[in-house]
Amino acid sequence: MTTHISGHDVLHFSHANGFPAGSYQAIFERLSVHYDVRTIDRLGHNPQYPVTNNWRELAKELTHHFEQNYRQPVIAVGHSLGGVLSYMVAQQRPDLVKALIMLDSPILTPMQSVGFGVMKRLGLSDYFTPAARTEGRRSHWESVDDALAYFSGKTLMKNFDPRCLKDYVSAGTEMINPDRPEDGIRLRFDPDTEIKIYRTIPHDIRCDAPLNMPTAVIGGRQSNVFLPINGARMQSRVGMKVKWVPGGHLFPFEHPTHTADHIHHLLSEMLS
Known part of the structure; x- marks a missing residue:
């Protein structure tokens, strides 16, 4: 890596x-x-x-x-x-x-900073960031091929170079249980952490x-x-x-x- x-x-x-x-x-x-x-x-x-x-x-x-x-x-x-x-x-x-x-x-x-600071204080930042889209999204798949098929169909990733899509799935997922491959794979980047990062974007x-x-x-x-x-x-x-x-x-x-x-x-x- x-x-x-x-x-x-x-x-x-x-x-x-x-x-x-x-x-x-x-x-x-x-x-x-x-x-x-x-x-x-x-x-x-x-x-x-x-x-x-x-x-x-x-x-x-x-x-x-x-x-x-x-x-x-x-x-x-x-x-x-x-x-x-x-x-x-x-x-x-x-x-x-x-x-x-x-x-x-x-x-x-300055105008964006003031506006986003107000939105954060009011708890409305999800309307201006991808946080709402991230919350509740799918995070488990049966296999790497299943995850590749899923992400290749997402609007956000449809224009990815095939190498990058493959690398994202490889780097971004892990086996749920290494002793039980049949349990599938999950995201490595914690979704709750991803949401928190969006909700706390610096405005200062x-x-x-x-x-x-x-x-x-x-x-x-x-x-x-x-x-x-x-x-x-x-x-x-x-x-x-x-x-x-x-x-x-x-x-x-x-x-x-x-x-x-x-x-x-x-x-x-x-x-x-």
Whole structure:
């Protein structure tokens, strides 16, 4: 799942909510030619760092991982949840981050921040996040083939590269009972944790000054999460490079090869 190559810059990739790191294997394989790719398998599943409002403990989890595992500042790349957490670490601990690339990860505008803060206080965040869609969804299958058939028919994943769909099922499920294969498989990413992460999306992140390292964000042109208004603010206030690519919020799974190439090209420009 994680590739280690001596002598290369460490690139730590942080995953989106609900998608364990192994789901991005097609991207990692291409990036590992140039970087020492590292990950945390499942953010939010370490009881030492519970899911709390505005993801403060999750940011601590990533910060402490950087502190404990890397001897030098790392290239932080993250998708959605992972991108926002990477931004939080880069903002709070710039000594740990050499460069930052966010994949369809919005930092909210002031109006969005106020609105979402109110929605959270009123308990209405499910209307503006995928939390309601996640709650009560299917989490068990008879076999890997059954799970593949199920997910390939979901609107959210219908445009996935076949490699990514297969990797998601492989990384995202586990046998219910290793001694009884007939019991089937279940999701590895705890659905309750996934819901909590959606319900506690940060609305208080500052976006008013450049960070102390090269930064960029890649957005999907058809995304309903990372909007042009978010890209414009992150560019004007933080000085981020903003690149738009085909696809929706999950474009890294729809176009993994191109995503890896865009990341490498941006890093080549940013670190030259």
